[in-house]
Amino acid sequence: MNKTSLIKKILILVVILILPGFLYYLLTVKGENRYHPLPIFGPKPLAGTFHKVKGKEIPDTIFHTLGDFRLYDQHGRTVTPKTFDNKIFVAGFFYTHCPTLCNTINGYIDSLNRNYVKSELAYFVSLSVDPQRDSVKVLDGYSRQFEHPGPKWSFLTGDTATIYPLIRKGFLMNVVDEGKGDFIYPDKLVLVDSHKRIRGYYDISIKDVTRLNDEIKVLMLEEYRSKEKPLY
Template sequence: MSTKKTNYSFIGIAFIILVFGIIFVPKIIDRIKGDDVIRTESRSMSLSTSTEEFVSDLMFLKINGEPKKVPEFSFVNQNGETISNKDYEGKVYVVEFFFITCPTICPRMNRNLVQIQNTFSEFKDFGVASFTINPDYDSQEVLKNYADNYGVSNPNWHLMTGDKDVIYELANVGFNIYAGENPNVEGGFEHSGNFALIDKNGFIRSRKDNFGNPKIFYKGIISEEEKQDEDGETEEISMLKEDIAKLLKEE
């Protein structure tokens, strides 16, 4: 009696499997042929990859609610070439304002920039924009000699000279980096020792401060090796390197 019941059970299970196969297997095959399952998985993976690989957490400097973009500029570089903001399109770059005869902070700033240049030597979409604030002295030839002495090798590192008023306007308004003449200070000029970081689309980018606002600048004077200066200010070159790497991954 128990043997017959067991046989009936097997027959019942086999019948259910047969019915499932007849009804549902063709539908599953149709879905696979129509790529429904593949499309769903592909969409999920695409969104995940895009978010993780191409979007950084760096902030935009916003003016009246709009991200601030680098204004147009055009100057002559150390090689006698005319360089404009368009030459930096599609590139991540660091901006500084300096002058050749600077007796204080400029040599330290440019040694840090050379170190940054060497860190990203394999990246063709990385550059530096150095604008002199003493164009009356810093001619193309003077800038060329300076670049050679400091080991400037990145073809996207342009040391530029031009009209003084235009350069000061670019510094103070365009990049929000102070620069000006002052006969009462050593060297006759005063300027910020900060660097600005620009993304591939020409927007000023930076980390946020403790209040959630963009820091805007990176301290350019203190080296990674020094860690801190005599006033207890912490270096930001390592931070700048990290953020350059982030922007290089963005499209």
């Protein structure tokens, strides 16, 4: 082996060893100046307390969270906020006898879910706004049309006394039972972080769902930095 060939092999080895660490450095250190955190939606009252940053007192903020709830997935398992501890999730809203839009909503969730099947951090929720018709058994049958409906993708039901306040006061959107099987319900997807805070609203469109997919990754990076969890 001549000297030139040896030098080339050494250089290649150095690149292989250094490049992953350099990319990690760019993401975790330099990335702080390149990636902007996602906004936090909802009211933000001041807590009346302070914390110090570089000697300066900064008022503490109380961020809006979803609040408590108790629902049931398509397998009859109980789902509460604790189910999503240390996880982020995307929520959509539907009812099984909805003529068109609900299928589009769950179709987009299906495509997103496929991207994160192996992720331990990203989960998905489809919440029925018609729990009187959409029992656990009905949701189980409905979910079977999708390739990976669980355990990372939950179709949820419960009772209107829980679901409607959760949508209105938790997700900060509206839902109305107009009677005869018709509903006014949220036509957006919602991104929620591990603290149960709303981090984004997205229209049911290719453009916004693509943005949602990108912002799931941004939020995963945020969670990774704060908890040192794997990205995927």
